[in-house]
Amino acid sequence: MNDVKIVAIGGGTGLSILLRGLKLFSEEITAIVNVVDDGGGSGVLREDLAMLPPGDIRNCILGLASKEPVLQELFAYRFDEGRYKNQSFGNLMIAAMLGISENFEDAISKISDIFAVQGQVLPATNEDVHLVAELEDGTIVRGESKIPYQVLKKRSPIKKVFLKPLEVTALSRSIKAIEEADIIFVGPGSLYTSLIPNLLVTGISEAIVASSAKKIYLSNLMTQPGETDDFSIADHVKAIYEHSEVRFDFIVANNEEVSKEVKERYLKEASKMLMLNRKDRQYFSDQNMKVVESNFIEVRQGYVRHDIEKIVEFMNDHINKGL
Template sequence: MEQRFERRWDRGPRIVAIGGGHGLSTLLRGLKTYTRNLTAIVTVADDGGGSGVLRNDLGMPPPGDIRNCMQALANTEPVMGQLLAYRFPEGSGRLTGQSFGNLILAALNGITGSFEEAVSEMSHVLAISGRILPVTSADVKLEATFENGTAILGESKIADFKKAQDCRIRSVRLLPERPAPVSAALAAIREADLILLGPGSLYTSVIPNLLVDGVAQAICDSDALRVYIGNIMTQDGETEGMTLSDHIDALLSHAKPGLVDLCLANCSPVSQELLERYQEEGAEPIRVDKEKTEALGVEVVERPMLSTGTRYARHSPDRLSQVVMELYGERAETKIF
């Protein structure tokens, strides 16, 4: 299966991957070996770290998640990847902790006058496989409301605030609400053969994309195979105690029923060493409550996808992409490969 797709990489299926953070870049790193018809649609709600500094100082969208995706899809010399990921050390003044890749995007944003154009120009420079699109060009902030009725504004503040409240997130919203989408993002969704949501932080990486005007509806209207890729572990400060069906329920409640056809869940066992490390922060493997999940109208498919030999319980880019492409080959009504 893998070799068949690789031979026809130049005319592989049209895939749209939606999310943000490390989860999306992990997925892209594997998928780029199967098709060049790959579009990443990325959230721009981040307001912390180096991205937050550039956002506040320059009034530009946060570049961090976009940069991560570029590193995953780039076809350049290894030194360029190292350069993009380089962070200035302590003692560098306002540059401390800032990523050089973020600064390049900031400079291109100034030159072109458009963040969307800056991303496009940097994509050409890096010869990326596919394309990367911010979900919106609007200056948006993320607000979370909790089950006790309290609320906090700012993506970077949500985790600590949740711990202090000691209750679940009830919902999130963008301010301003329902911002206009990047038109190319909606077009990519409409033309897709396969639409993937996740893996990634549920409330701060995946769901914010669905709150942009027209995005959730475009996914629901699509004839593509639509897959939510579940996380391996619950997330400290975001999804502690949530089962797989809880994740799906949150996803659908922020969009609408019929958003996805199936959920891809990991079934590889997590080592005791990793379990103990995650227990320190109250995180655990997400419990796959298949019956409850499928009662929500979403089929559950379990496959081994855990990366081995790492300090974190994360998806293996190779295993994840292989499983995704096998599912597409089995389920898609129209195969173009």
């Protein structure tokens, strides 16, 4: 185990999978997680209880948890019938903890203690914030869960996203973690609805820019319908650059193909594999970014995801050697 201080920024299942790998490498991990989700079980609790969405936070707590599997299984349990159908027990537990805590950050800290989280999981902000997108045709879409649907409906890609209210403040603990970090990961995760929203929170991008840490973009494995249709890896990075002052030192990307059957399954859902092309390589070279590529892929039950063991191998092979 290393004493390297790592900050991982994102949301969704991508970040939680990354955290499962990072905790095998270091004990000093800070996950900074977006809080703009307004769909599914998180959206229901957000509307009913006027709380920040717990879903992505819940997944990241599980990613860094050290407690016995049965407790983790309980936290991840999702009801399959009745009024709570599709609701996660973990979401309800966070909601209950919020009721006896000072604020959302304090509630997450207490939950993290219960699960012996290796490091810390922090919401990007304690303030109630929503995501808004402007599409290329001028359409304004309010609400994270509505954005991909409207992109597909209008057949108009995202031009930019922003927060409402525009000015929301990052947690001081997040800023401190970024300032002290040796390595900062952005990604994997939904580009416009998981990654960029974190960077729009006042103080986070500025702290990343000022930090002496190595800044790494970990590429998604697939494009996302209604969000990054036909995007290349470089297009993902360009979108981050257009929304913030953050600049990366390294791009980490998968270079392993999947089977024809898996590829065709994703194509039916309008999702394509993301692999470096010639233009990507030229762009990253022009921007003085080092590209690290390897087989980072794992296929389980037909679904593509990052392989935890291979991520740990990457950490050992590259980070221990000073990248």
